[in-house]
Amino acid sequence: MDDAIVVEGLVKTFRTPLRRRKVEAVRSVSFRVGRGEIFGFLGPNGAGKTTTIKVLVGLVRPTAGRVTVLGGAPDDMGVKRRLGFLPEQPYFYDYLKPTELLDVFGALFGMSRAERRRVIPDLLDRVGLGAAKDRAIRKFSKGMQQRVGIAQALLNDPDLVILDEPMSGLDPIGRREVIDLIASLKARGKTVFFSSHILADVERLADRVVILDRGVMKASGTLPELLGQGTDEREVVLRAAPGSPDPASLPGVSRVEALSPGLVRAICPAGRSDPVLAAALAAGFAVVSVAERRMTLEELVVSHAAGAGPGGIGAGGTAGGAS
Amino acid sequence: MTAAVVRISAIARNTFVEAARNRAFVGLGVAAVGLVVSSMVLSGLALSDQQSRVLVDFGLFSIALLEVVIAIVLGVILVFKEIDRKTFYLVLPKPVHRHEVLAGKFAGLLGVLAVALVLMAAAWFASLASRDVEFKPDMAKALALVWMEAALVTSAAIFFSSFATPVMSGVFSLGVFLVGRNVAVLEELLAGTKGPLVHNPLARTIAETTVFVFPDLTRFGVGREVILGIPVGWDYVGAAALYCAGYCLFFGALASLVFRRREFL
């Protein structure tokens, strides 16, 4: 079966006419997204995620390389009919009510009036806007606007959904709902490609990820591949009692991470966990958990972005200057 | 084909709603009607024996001017807003051709211009009736021609907005209007045996190109005929409609070409 998205050697260079400077937003990126996959697109600010996504939906043309979406070109009408897209920070015709907005888009998707009347109220309920459907979008909060954006991305029951930071601006309940929604799309055989900075969500959802940094692909693969099946380290979570010593001083502990007041995670080589436990108990710590240590996605992303300065702020500055 | 019509009319309707729900645009419409009424009152006061003539002339003149102002302002702003506010990010990835989006915007603006025209015409007819000036069918034809002129200017405004800044687009569109209103003068100069265009080849070439490229908007002005009672035939109106449609297609095709290549950053 052919892939939902194929990106081959994608390069996108922006020219800023005034300063005659080139910005290499994407510098040769290749990956494939299989049908039915949930695919996470990661990287610090200014990594080139939005630029790549704009190429995928035909808003921007590649400087070099090739993209195929659902087996066709991004501007193919047949492809667009089966595609749902949520842009980063979406802007709406905000003088419209959500029902009216979805009605306009429904017409563009070739849905009949009867179909629109049937589908739209259901969809608005699904994204939690059932109670707000008769107010102008102008008066919506940020999170409510984000929900409108998600609704319009699902309007045509697309085979492929491309979401640029779908969780941004959502409250914890909204985030939870979007996670469930993405999972339910997968259950129905849809492909979901999404970018996000909320790595816990990506870890929960994504079958595979690509990590981008300053336009370059740093890693790609399934999460088990990238994070490893585990490491040869163990982590012991300890609760300190009044007067207990510095846990880093316990014999065998290689390093310590503070989790919350009174709670620490001590990391030690796999073969040393028993002596560490004994020493900790003797020193008056309570043992909360012992587990095989695994790398988190956050650690992976941060390690790949290392050298980019604190969280890629330098790249973010470029983004601000260019807009 | 019918699917395309559905898409274009969805965008047209949305464009119309956008104008109708925009306080600034509604204000512009109200001001336009107010201007027509006040200009009628003032012109009526100035001269008494030629009153009906002045009323008819001044009314048509102000309506035509205000229609063109509305055409330029809305044509430029509504396209610019889509690009600037990035609503196009939502529209263009939908299964709609870019030229259909432009066609829809254009059609929606034609609707806005028609409503503005009807309101101003109502004010005009009311002022005429209050001075016992008789209604003539040619007045309706004159109004239809005014609408065509505004449509043509709108298509130019959309074309310019597809690549230029709003201010530049406004200036260019105004240029089309002003030059278009005076192309006939140039034509006369070119045809004449005297004047600055006879011996200066460069000026002559420029003038000839201008006459060739720019629309002759005086074709849409029949104020004199209406006043003097010279009948305006349907064949004349039909020819003007074709002329208008030709230029709208010309500007529309240019705008589509630019728009198809355009990136949305």
Ligand SMILES: Nc1ncnc2c1ncn2[C@@H]1O[C@H](COP(=O)(O)OP(=O)(O)OP(=O)(O)O)[C@@H](O)[C@H]1O
């Ligand atoms: N229109 C533009 N003109 C010039 N440079 C641009 C333009 N758009 C983006 N860039 C540059 O391209 C690079 C990648 O930007 P992009 O928006 O793709 O990043 P991103 O990964 O989506 O970041 P974020 O997480 O902040 O959304 C940045 O350096 C940015 O400055």
Ligand SMILES: [Mg+2]
């Ligand atoms: Mg982005």
